[in-house]
Amino acid sequence: MNRLANPLAPRRALPEKTRQIKEWTRELFKLDDxxxxxxxxxxxxxxxxxxxxxxxxxxxxxxxxxxxxxxKPIADVERLDFAAWTEPPS
Amino acid sequence: MRKVPVFxxxxxxxxxxxxxxxxxxxxxxFAGTAVIINEFGDVxxxxxxxxxxxTEIARTTTGCLCCTIGSDLRSSLHxxxxxxxxxxxxxxxxxxxxxxxxxxxxxxxxxxPCGAAATGLRDHVVAKAFELAGIITLVDTVTxxxxxxxxxEAVKQIAFxxxxxxTKTDLAHDPAxxxxxxxxxxxxSTLNRSASVVxxxxxxxxxxxxxxxxxxxxxxxxGDVIGWLALEEAIRDDHVxxxxxxxxxxxxxxxxxxxxxxxTFSITRTEPASPAAFGKFLNLLTLSAGPRLLRVKGxxxxxxxxxxxxxxxxxxxxxxxxxxxxxxxxxxRRTRVVFITDGIDPEPVRQLFEAALANRxxxxxxxxxxxxxxxxTFRSGASQLARALTG
Numbered sequence: 001m002n003r004l005a006n007p008l009a010p011r012r013a014l015p016e017k018t019r020q021i022k023e024w025t026r027e028l029f030k031l032d033d034x035x036x037x038x039x040x041x042x043x044x045x046x047x048x049x050x051x052x053x054x055x056x057x058x059x060x061x062x063x064x065x066x067x068x069x070x071x072k073p074i075a076d077v078e079r080l081d082f083a084a085w086t087e088p089p090s
Numbered sequence: 091m092r093k094v095p096v097f098x099x100x101x102x103x104x105x106x107x108x109x110x111x112x113x114x115x116x117x118x119x120f121a122g123t124a125v126i127i128n129e130f131g132d133v134x135x136x137x138x139x140x141x142x143x144x145t146e147i148a149r150t151t152t153g154c155l156c157c158t159i160g161s162d163l164r165s166s167l168h169x170x171x172x173x174x175x176x177x178x179x180x181x182x183x184x185x186x187x188x189x190x191x192x193x194x195x196x197x198x199x200x201x202x203p204c205g206a207a208a209t210g211l212r213d214h215v216v217a218k219a220f221e222l223a224g225i226i227t228l229v230d231t232v233t234x235x236x237x238x239x240x241x242x243e244a245v246k247q248i249a250f251x252x253x254x255x256x257t258k259t260d261l262a263h264d265p266a267x268x269x270x271x272x273x274x275x276x277x278x279s280t281l282n283r284s285a286s287v288v289x290x291x292x293x294x295x296x297x298x299x300x301x302x303x304x305x306x307x308x309x310x311x312x313g314d315v316i317g318w319l320a321l322e323e324a325i326r327d328d329h330v331x332x333x334x335x336x337x338x339x340x341x342x343x344x345x346x347x348x349x350x351x352x353x354t355f356s357i358t359r360t361e362p363a364s365p366a367a368f369g370k371f372l373n374l375l376t377l378s379a380g381p382r383l384l385r386v387k388g389x390x391x392x393x394x395x396x397x398x399x400x401x402x403x404x405x406x407x408x409x410x411x412x413x414x415x416x417x418x419x420x421x422x423r424r425t426r427v428v429f430i431t432d433g434i435d436p437e438p439v440r441q442l443f444e445a446a447l448a449n450r451x452x453x454x455x456x457x458x459x460x461x462x463x464x465x466x467t468f469r470s471g472a473s474q475l476a477r478a479l480t481g
Contacts, residue, residue: 014240014241040322040325059321065321067325
């Protein structure tokens with residue numbers, strides 16, 4: 001079945017990339033297992049941005065959910081995109 | 091008061107939701123079923139592709155439910171409730187067929203007790219009258235793997251389901267194809283460990299058991315689902331605050347999640363057409379656009395048999411054989427084709443359509459020239475069309 005598909009078709013490897021982004025988030029923010037990290041894609045509403053953004057939710061027990069946004073689709077997110085996140089979100 | 095069970099029927103574009111819904115509505119056991127059909131974009135075609143019997147109640151909504159933060163869903167359910175309350179209709183089950191691009195998270199939040207907060211009397215009425223009784227996700231065994239790899243919505247649809255139905259398994263005849271289905275099943279189990287997986291073509295497949303009301307418990311589906319539901323509410327809060335801050339105008343688009351690359355457009359033709367010419371157009375388009383042509387569906391008025399429309403289906407690279415209906419499902423007898431695409435402009439597709447149906451190779455080549463700016467693959471498609479049209 002899958003071999004009927006175009007073998008040259010681009011593959012975004014979303015499940016693997018999502019796991020990778022979660023790992024980067026946990027490393028950067030030093031999150032333990034009690035903290036839930038969720039990733040999703042949304043249409044970006046900001047001008048001059050790519051039309052899809054990645055939203056990362058960090059859910060620490062008893063705290064308000066912290067959301068971080070990267071103005072790229074999940075497939076294009078890189079480790080470097082996390083570099084600016086040394087300060088809490090404004 | 092016993093709550094009315096609501097089932098969400100989802101699955102990525104072309105997975106076979108409407109086919110399953112048709113099968114279900116033909117079954118007398120589902121006579122008391124109200125159906126809410128949601129379509130992506132402004133062109134409602136599924137209402138003609140799903141045969142609604144006399145005893146069922148259908149509401150069709152355009153505009154993706156997940157983009158309107160589920161408000162359309164509560165509104166549709168409330169409408170059904172009011173009509174039942176005044177005795178105009180009667181039903182004991184609701185099935186919501188989502189668009190193939192739907193993100194289930196906002197829909198589930200609208201239907202579970204600890205989800206999105208009620209914002210008015212309408213929402214309280216819906217919460218008291220209805221309950222989520224199951225999410226059934228269809229997975230196309232031909233394109234399922236590619237959809238999982240490339241579309242986050244497909245991943246979430248699988249993760250949120252408590253029943254997964256494999257479709258098009260009858261197309262697998264050789265050992266390699268059967269091995270691919272086994273690999274897909276393993277992939278599904280990594281995305282959702284608790285949902286049971288059934289084959290729509292298996293002799294024991296039972297629609298009744300699939301739509302048997304049960305407790306839908308997001309917690310049993312794993313941390314990802316809980317995380318997505320919570321994140322959805324946080325995003326919703328962000329959105330509400332940004333609306334307050336920026337005082338958006340009526341022209342501001344609603345909350346969206348698919349981005350501008352994903353778009354829908356339609357082609358309508360009043361004159362009957364040759365199925366062979368249409369087939370050439372569709373084959374070339376799917377060959378050239380591949381996975382970026384997410385879905386094509388429509389009704390074709392056959393030049394040689396205008397009273398019996400042909401139903402057209404294509405999903406990504408796969409064109410499925412047309413089926414012929416005994417009669418037109420509504421007064422509208424025009425050829426109508428809806429396209430859902432990822433990064434494809436409508437105009438060259440329209441030009442190609444007209445050129446192919448009019449058998450105008452020169453115009454077709456010009457259309458393909460325009461299409462070729464979208465993808466390298468169209469270049470090889472141009473020569474194929476030229477051969478097809480002149481051959």
